[in-house]
Amino acid sequence: MEGILVGVNGTVEADEALDWAVREASSSGHPLTVVRVAPAVDEARLTGVLEEVRAETAAILDRARERHEPFDAEYAVLPGPVPDALLTASADAQMLVLGRRRRGRIGRRVLGSVSTTVVENAKVPVTVVRHIDRPTGDPLDVPPPSDGPRVVVGVDTSTPSVAALRHAAEVAAHSGALLEPVFAWQITTLAPLPGSWGWAPPIDDYENFARECLDAAISAAEVDLPAGRLRPRVVHGQAAKVLIEASQGADRLVVGARGLGGFDRLLLGSTSRQVLDFAGCPVTVLRG
Known part of the structure; x- marks a missing residue:
């Protein structure tokens, strides 16, 4: 897959990554592909699960179109494991975009295992877009001029x-x-x-x-x-x-x-x- 790829999973963090990827694709002129990795299941259930996830992914994309000016995008649903699927799909891409939640300013090792594996092994630039929960009064709530x-x-x-x-x-x-x-x-x-x-x-x-x-x-x-x-x-x-x-x-x-x-x-x-x-x-x- 070429262009900007963004991994989604229906979470707030992934939605923020999708919003960022939409803007990046528009700015750079690269095509956008939304990638969803289906959970690992036995062969007998795989077809049904893939269809279910395709419907969910189409709905995620529809919601994103409500938040932005009209944009073109395709979506792909791939079988897991998640890191392997994302790394394979992004091999020819210009960029892979992921979302991640930061759990707290005093937390340790807040980069998740999937993000870590992908960032360490991707052949293309990987952008991690984080959702940050900040306590009231955090000075970073007001960015510098x-x-x-x-x-x-x-x-x-x-x-x-x-x-x-x-x-x-x-x-x-x-x-x-x-x-x-x-x-x-x-x-x-x-x-x-x-x-x-x-x-x-x-x-x-x-x-x-x-x-x-x-x-x-x-x-x-x-x-x-x-x-x-x-x-x-x-x-x-x-x-x-x-x-x-x-x-x-x-x-x-x-x-x-x-x-x-x-x-x-x-x-x-x-x-x-x-x-x-x-x-x-x-x-x-x-x-x-």
């Missing part, structure tokens, strides 16, 4: 992050958004500077070095946007925390599945996992 649509992308010069930057630039180009590449640096991640053995350079030298790294990544990604729509930022701090803060009020956060740190055996790096759990906007993950 925004100067228009904004796409944030985490950059650390790794191959996946350059791919993420290239993808984010394409999104900004077709959506008219401001692109905000963010390079989070700490002395522990940048030291030593070339030629700096045995002494500690001024802190400004580290920041300048980080800025050079970000500029090099922007060049490698061949970002071509007007100066007014490109706002590179170099921020001192832990990467996940910096990106989560930058995501507040943004339209999207884009990251590579793994950066420069971590272990090769881990398909989803710690920074990517943390932003998927706690970012304040939809998160798109690319494996590079």
Whole structure:
């Protein structure tokens, strides 16, 4: 299947993912396919279950059409397991979109097993659209002032992050958004500077070095946007925390599945996992 694929299951979270996918398909010009995975049943019951799920999926799509301007979409009902079905269906897609519920700000490992498996193994960009329950008085209930649509992308010069930057630039180009590449640096991640053995350079030298790294990544990604729509930022701090803060009020956060740190055996790096759990906007993950 080509274009934008969105997985639905009749929940509020999936409806929000569908709404996001409708807007993304309209903005990008890609076709939209709504995918529903039927529960695993024995062969004797499979035909009946598939028909039942097809009817439910058509109803989900009809409700979405009531919430939006007219749009074209197809739907497909596939037999499970869910991760396998979504990964197979999205192999030739431009993007796979999933919904997920965040259970609380103090919860641990809030990314579900299906989302984790899909994000870790998909060959295409995966966007996770979360429904966030916030307590009354949560300061994030009021997003910070925004100067228009904004796409944030985490950059650390790794191959996946350059791919993420290239993808984010394409999104900004077709959506008219401001692109905000963010390079989070700490002395522990940048030291030593070339030629700096045995002494500690001024802190400004580290920041300048980080800025050079970000500029090099922007060049490698061949970002071509007007100066007014490109706002590179170099921020001192832990990467996940910096990106989560930058995501507040943004339209999207884009990251590579793994950066420069971590272990090769881990398909989803710690920074990517943390932003998927706690970012304040939809998160798109690319494996590079």
